């Protein structure tokens with residue numbers, strides 16, 4: 001195991017001007033500042049047909065799975081779509097199972113057009129738990145995303161956060177992913193194990 005964690009961000013938005021992708025850029029920048037190797041897995045650049053269990057080696061599935069498996073920690077970002085997470089992210093998620101997520105630290109982020117992102121983050125948390133990812137308690141929800149940034153030429157995607165606290169909350173996700181990238185899975189005490 002390298003002492004430099006590799007952190008991969010995956011965005012569930014295919015939109016060119018995606019706020020989710022911008023926010024993940026801040027997560028990755030904070031992770032890099034904290035010492036991680038970082039990479040954005042931009043799903044617009046990969047051919048991922050709707051996942052079909054009957055078909056082996058669909059599109060770029062093998063490459064996407066390899067990148068996910070090799071990451072020590074993942075930042076999963078999604079727009080809120082109908083109170084849940086996007087089909088783009090779910091399709092990516094269906095390609096990746098236990099082999100990719102086991103022992104992987106996962107941080108969650110959602111951007112909403114309106115005011116509510118709780119169910120989206122909850123759905124993501126449950127499905128990542130299902131493949132044994134270690135989901136951080138800290139998570140980021142950005143409500144009314146189109147009103148949260150102002151134009152700034154030097155900022156990520158030329159978008160600077162208007163609210164310092166929201167920027168700090170977003171950057172904290174990157175720092176925590178770095179800090180807990182090598183989380184040791186052996187944390188269950190004999191007492192809690194008996195109750196499992």
Ligand SMILES: Cc1cc2nc3c(=O)[nH]c(=O)nc-3n(C[C@H](O)[C@H](O)[C@H](O)COP(=O)(O)O)c2cc1C
Nearest residue numbers: 013015018019020079080081082083112113114145
């Ligand atoms: C199909 C669809 C469904 C959406 N459903 C919701 C929703 O249930 N609640 C909400 O607050 N915003 C909803 N939105 C708005 C997006 O969450 C919002 O615009 C988000 O910031 C887009 O992220 P992006 O810029 O990364 O693509 C929806 C947008 C689309 C396209």
